[in-house]
Amino acid sequence: MKIFVINSGSSSIKYQLFEMPAAKTICSGLVERIGLSDSIITHKVFTDGTDEVTIKNLDILDHAIGLQEVNALLTDPKIGVIHDTDEIEVVGHRVVHGGEQFAVTTIISPAVKEQIKKLFPLAPLHNPANYLGIDVAEKIFKKAKQVAVFDTAFHQTMPEVAFRYAIPNEFYYTHGIRAYGFHGTSHKYVSEQAATYLNKKDAKVITIHLGNGCSMAAVDSGKCVDNSMGLGPMNGLIMGTRCGDIDQSVIFHLVNQLGYDLDQVNTILNKKSGMVGLTGHSDMRDITAELQKGSKDAQLAYDMYTYRIRKYIGTFTAVLNGLDAIVFTAGVGENDALTRKLSISNLEYLGIQLDEEKNLKREKGIREINAVDSKVKVLVIPTNEELEIAQQCHKLLH
Ligand SMILES: Nc1ncnc2c1ncn2[C@@H]1O[C@H](COP(=O)(O)OP(=O)(O)O)[C@@H](O)[C@H]1O
Ligand SMILES: CC(=O)OP(=O)(O)O
């Protein structure tokens, strides 16, 4: 069965086509700069361990045009991988916020779409784009079942003591105000890989997902028991453009003393804070380049970013009452050795020790980067949210 997975962002669409249950990637790609000029599609077709890359530069005004272009590549007479769009039986969508309504993978119906829409205010950078991806996919992949896999689902096992806020009860019971947690598909995927690697079903694992958005999860015996994000994907770690944990008094101060309105504050905290607020750059590669030029801002930003991660490692070790492994994943976690080094420095008390040489190596697959006598394993595990989504879709339909 062919399952097409869509991870639709505000200005990009990531996609992968799988043959399931073999879990074989047929092709994958990325549509970038949607809505801006000079959009780019990078499309890769995989055959017998090699990949053939096609790059298309064109103006892609919106997600509908983006997905139509992708569909044209899928069915292209020369480089196409299917003859007809109808060969795709399932389209799996990453949906960031599923609230408390969606604890499992769900077939999309008009009612499900309505619920996803209701959650827009809780994930304003993500759910609208996910919704748009579903809307467009329904029109292009008419015969396919559309399935939603929610970032929040894996975190639904958190105990109430972890997910409730100490605000009046009615806000939870009437309005669902609580911590949800995100990047769940990634935390689930890498924590399962870690448990398999350790050959320990009841492993206590801290997973650290560092992409544009960043979050950590505490996982005990395959179940999430806590995470660093909250009602929406803005708090916890310092991210590319989001502030992470701040004292809520800052918001009142910005409004009452400095005269910003709430929409402006939202934009500041979601889009202009984090690494971009501290250095002018949100991409870790640019910040590394600044650091190499001796930028003090870049140094402080690195220190703050990794100090926050260290704090959460301490917190989650206490929550788990023990620790078998720490896992780094996603764009920064998989690629940036300095982030990994600083994040686990000065944690010898917890039995965490890095092997600096191993940390610098670039190899594919799961890598162990702890020193031989480290009590805790430190692993780099490439995430694959798209594969996890395809697997969950396949499981749901069989
Ligand atoms: N080689 C690298 N070195 C350091 N950081 C990298 C590297 N490659 C990617 N990144 C970082 O990863 C981020 C994107 O991670 P990714 O997991 O793809 O995020 P998202 O899925 O949220 O878009 C980039 O913004 C960049 O900061
Ligand atoms: C939930 C979230 O932060 O997602 P992303 O990292 O894709 O922005």
Ligand SMILES: [Mg+2]
């Ligand atoms: Mg991501």
